[in-house]
Amino acid sequence: MSSSRYPHRYTHETSLSPTKNNALYKQGKGQGEMSLERYHTLCAAIQRKYEFTDVPADFSKGQLFPRKGITFDHYTSYNLEPVLGIKLHPRQDGTIHPGDIKVYKSSFVDSWKCREGGILYCIGEAREFWNMVLNYHSTANTTGMRQWDKLFERLRKSDFDKSLIPCMWFAREGGCLDVACPFSHDKEACILDREKVLMKRRATLGRPTMRDISLREQRQLAQHRENSKSDSREIVKHEGTSALELWDDSVDDDEEELDPEVDRIFKERAEIKKICSNPDCLTARMTKKSQRESGKIEDPKMMVCTQCKITYYCSVSRIWFVVVIIVTRLGMDFRKSANGRIGRGTKWNRAAPSTSS
Numbered sequence: 001m002s003s004s005r006y007p008h009r010y011t012h013e014t015s016l017s018p019t020k021n022n023a024l025y026k027q028g029k030g031q032g033e034m035s036l037e038r039y040h041t042l043c044a045a046i047q048r049k050y051e052f053t054d055v056p057a058d059f060s061k062g063q064l065f066p067r068k069g070i071t072f073d074h075y076t077s078y079n080l081e082p083v084l085g086i087k088l089h090p091r092q093d094g095t096i097h098p099g100d101i102k103v104y105k106s107s108f109v110d111s112w113k114c115r116e117g118g119i120l121y122c123i124g125e126a127r128e129f130w131n132m133v134l135n136y137h138s139t140a141n142t143t144g145m146r147q148w149d150k151l152f153e154r155l156r157k158s159d160f161d162k163s164l165i166p167c168m169w170f171a172r173e174g175g176c177l178d179v180a181c182p183f184s185h186d187k188e189a190c191i192l193d194r195e196k197v198l199m200k201r202r203a204t205l206g207r208p209t210m211r212d213i214s215l216r217e218q219r220q221l222a223q224h225r226e227n228s229k230s231d232s233r234e235i236v237k238h239e240g241t242s243a244l245e246l247w248d249d250s251v252d253d254d255e256e257e258l259d260p261e262v263d264r265i266f267k268e269r270a271e272i273k274k275i276c277s278n279p280d281c282l283t284a285r286m287t288k289k290s291q292r293e294s295g296k297i298e299d300p301k302m303m304v305c306t307q308c309k310i311t312y313y314c315s316v317s318r319i320w321f322v323v324v325i326i327v328t329r330l331g332m333d334f335r336k337s338a339n340g341r342i343g344r345g346t347k348w349n350r351a352a353p354s355t356s357s
Contacts, residue, residue: 011175012167012185028177031169035183038120038168040078043160045123045133046152049075055084070130086126094138096131101144104128108145115193118166119148120183166190208275208284216275216282220265274302277311 016025044050050070057063069084090096107128108114114122123129132143142149154164167183169176171190268286276283283300302312 008175009171009173010187010190012170012181013175013177014179016177016179024177025179027174028179031176032178032181035120035168035178035181037078037080038123039162039165039183040075040080041072041123042119042165043077043155044072044075044080045130046155046160047075048137052088053082053084058085061085083126083130086130088127088131088134090131090134090138094134095140096135096138101132101135104132105144112197115197116171116190117168118171119151120165120168208272212275212277212282213269213272215279216272216284217265217269219282221262224259224261224265274312276300276302276314277305278313281314283314 013024013028016028018025050072051074053069053071055067055069057066063085067085068088069082069086071082072080089100107125108122114125132145132148136143136149136152143152151164155161158164162182163184165183166189167176167181167185169178169181170183170185170187171194176185271287272284273287274285285300285302300314302314305311305313
């Protein structure tokens with residue numbers, strides 16, 4: 001490989017020279033050392049050759065309670081450093097709560113870096129990885145990810161063959177630079193996985209973001225609370241009803257019903273097609289089905305942003321958006337022209353005429 005060509009994704013450089021490509025060769029050595037350490041950590045985790053230890057809280061890191069640590073004294077194939085200061089929360093039967101497992105799985109599946117680096121990269125996310133390992137060795141007998149469960153079994157049967165494990169560098173932007181890397185470099189599988197991620201991301205383009213939906217819900221809930229307060233004041237004022245008389249004895253505290261309006265606000269998020277990206281507006285276009293059910297036929301015109309081609313603005317917000325752009329550009333043009341006149345030696349920077357004759 002020539003020294004002028006930098007490696008890229010889905011490549012495994014096997015011809016790097018310590019003399020001609022010294023910097024890249026050293027980088028590859030570093031990649032190999034980290035991959036080997038992660039590999040042996042995985043082997044120790046699968047074989048259950050680890051022990052727990054208590055770690056005092058580190059107040060400098062904002063820790064208020066003691067944490068757990070994992071040591072590898074019984075693993076002799078490699079000198080592994082202990083993993084300290086992580087939260088492990090097995091239940092009495094050794095399992096991890098299914099809800100937590102679902103969150104940990106989602107954090108790996110939804111992370112592009114974890115998808116690129118594979119399981120060796122995920123080992124670096126200590127809390128998520130080790131809680132899933134604990135669940136694997138419990139009565140649940142699963143990490144929560146079927147791919148990992150199958151990989152663990154294949155590794156056991158193959159005496160932990162490195163070629164079964166995806167390289168943690170191959171699918172990343174710089175590629176694998178370890179000339180002697182023993183891990184899998186399956187370009188076709190990596191590209192297929194990348195396409196799945198990109199297809200999922202493309203499907204979300206044009207949809208309202210969770211930020212906009214949350215802002216809209218917060219505004220609706222605040223408005224509902226204000227309306228509820230005003231309604232209560234009107235009842236007390238006009239009907240002369242005391243606070244005690246407003247109490248309904250038929251409703252138990254433990255069986256408090258959800259406010260129908262609040263329930264409607266939260267259910268409405270599934271029917272939102274587009275939201276105006278102006279945070280002071282947040283006008284929403286709903287699905288036809290939602291409009292028919294609510295009896296409100298509202299179909300505000302949404303236009304795509306001329307700058308990013310992704311976000312949407314309603315007609316009112318778009319007018320203000322265009323005005324802001326025009327004013328901003330006029331200001332920039334004025335500053336440029338002023339700087340140009342100053343640079344050419346106009347009256348602002350000319351030297352004052354000499355008073356001596």
